[in-house]
Amino acid sequence: MSVEARVPLLKIEGLRKKYKKREVLKGINLNLFPEETIIIMGPSGCGKSTLIRCINRLTEPDGGRIFFEGEEVTGLAAPQLAAVRRKIGFVFQQFNLVRRLNVLENVIFALRLAGVPAEEAEEKGIKALTRVGLRARALNHPEELSGGEQQRVGIARALVLEPRLMLWDEPTAALDPILVGEVLEIMEELVKSKDTAMLVVTHEVGFAYRAADRILLMNEGEIVEEGTPDKVLTTPRSEVGEKYKKLLKT
Numbered sequence: 001m002s003v004e005a006r007v008p009l010l011k012i013e014g015l016r017k018k019y020k021k022r023e024v025l026k027g028i029n030l031n032l033f034p035e036e037t038i039i040i041m042g043p044s045g046c047g048k049s050t051l052i053r054c055i056n057r058l059t060e061p062d063g064g065r066i067f068f069e070g071e072e073v074t075g076l077a078a079p080q081l082a083a084v085r086r087k088i089g090f091v092f093q094q095f096n097l098v099r100r101l102n103v104l105e106n107v108i109f110a111l112r113l114a115g116v117p118a119e120e121a122e123e124k125g126i127k128a129l130t131r132v133g134l135r136a137r138a139l140n141h142p143e144e145l146s147g148g149e150q151q152r153v154g155i156a157r158a159l160v161l162e163p164r165l166m167l168w169d170e171p172t173a174a175l176d177p178i179l180v181g182e183v184l185e186i187m188e189e190l191v192k193s194k195d196t197a198m199l200v201v202t203h204e205v206g207f208a209y210r211a212a213d214r215i216l217l218m219n220e221g222e223i224v225e226e227g228t229p230d231k232v233l234t235t236p237r238s239e240v241g242e243k244y245k246k247l248l249k250t
């Protein structure tokens, strides 16, 4: 079946965002299909975080429409929006763990908030921690973990929701270079498992080359190039693409 014939899990139409008078998203169109991994790259300030945060309306768009599983997310009232957010995992650059909670409590916080009984939530939490290789650290507190381990907790916290879609905003950008690899390794395993669709913002060009089904390049609020990793990173048409091609070689 061609990609076009399938129904997208996420559909973005003409998405716009302004801060004061400056347009930071200038009409973004994007379809993401189930099981697909799209990687977004582009220079600092081009609107990547704004785009990804608009999807579950952590940032409110000014125009355009977003559909998730066929339901329009733009315009949903708070309770319905909360239900959509529970189906979308978000992994942040700054891990945003709660310091007073232990690792397991951090992972299951959203489940407990949604009314999942403690025993069931803990079972799911342990399963998610096992997937990121941190089962043994369940009772530790965040400050007892390395940055890479803290980000793996951040990943488990997203996984525990059994999301249909995972959004990643530069998940390795705050890490010591030595710790980047362990997080990328987990991410690659998740991509291969095809349990969820993924939209990943990252500058890790080697990872993008290996993991992406499609790469989108952004510049100044627009998508300037789109295609398979091979196409975008070895025969780019855009200036931004040329820059990433050079990075891939180094």
Ligand SMILES: Nc1ncnc2c1ncn2[C@@H]1O[C@H](COP(=O)(O)OP(=O)(O)OP(=O)(O)O)[C@@H](O)[C@H]1O
Binding pocket: 019, 024, 042, 043, 044, 045, 046, 047, 048, 049, 050, 051
């Ligand atoms: N809350 C805000 N108020 C005003 N301007 C903002 C706000 N958030 C972002 N911007 C501006 O919007 C533009 C896009 O920001 P965004 O964070 O989406 O960029 P980015 O591509 O994620 O950059 P980076 O790679 O540095 O994370 C930037 O010029 C930024 O300064």
Ligand SMILES: [Mg+2]
Binding pocket: 048, 049, 050, 169, 170
């Ligand atoms: Mg950003």
